[in-house]
Amino acid sequence: MKIVDAAILASTAASLASAATFAPVALDPPLNWVVGSYLWPAEIIAGYNAEVNSTDWNETAWDSYILAQCETYTACTSSITWQGTNSGSTGGRYWYGYVFRGGATNESFYVRDTDVDSNVTLSSAWTIVE
Ligand SMILES: *[C@@H]1O[C@H](CO)[C@@H](O)[C@H](O)[C@H]1NC(C)=O
């Protein structure tokens, strides 16, 4: 019994030691922020997208999903999500999400996309707390 308890304590301690803490990046409205040149493209770990349709995702669920993807990478230090219009021939609204290495971020790491055709909305970013 003592051996089992020790093993559980050791594994709990190890998972606490490796769990990074993330906090929302304060972004001023309007929320048309995309990734700035420090992170893009050098620090991208992975990118994700999903068609915007009635049931699959909402803003909070997509944002949580992308942050969860970030947390699966030891090197991940920030994430961003937004909704935008696909500039390709098929068009349509998509959720976009990217996860990055490169350290903690603040609003200065992001740039506004004011292109009417991109129509970026609902931007949300997370940064590692160092
Ligand atoms: C939403 O889009 C995804 C990806 O194209 C598709 O798999 C899914 O069936 C769509 N859901 C609805 C409710 O249209």
Ligand SMILES: *[C@@H]1O[C@H](CO)[C@@H](O)[C@H](O)[C@H]1NC(C)=O
């Ligand atoms: C977003 O989706 C999640 C998971 O499906 C759900 O729990 C939540 O209520 C939804 N939020 C809104 C604002 O619709």
Ligand SMILES: *[C@@H]1O[C@H](CO)[C@@H](O)[C@H](O)[C@H]1NC(C)=O
């Ligand atoms: C944002 O981050 C940069 C780089 O770490 C730093 O120089 C700057 O002071 C930060 N800005 C704010 C408002 O914290």
Ligand SMILES: *[C@@H]1O[C@H](CO)[C@@H](O)[C@H](O)[C@H]1NC(C)=O
């Ligand atoms: C931008 O997208 C939003 C959300 O789909 C939509 O309500 C709005 O009409 C769009 N604006 C433009 C200029 O296309």
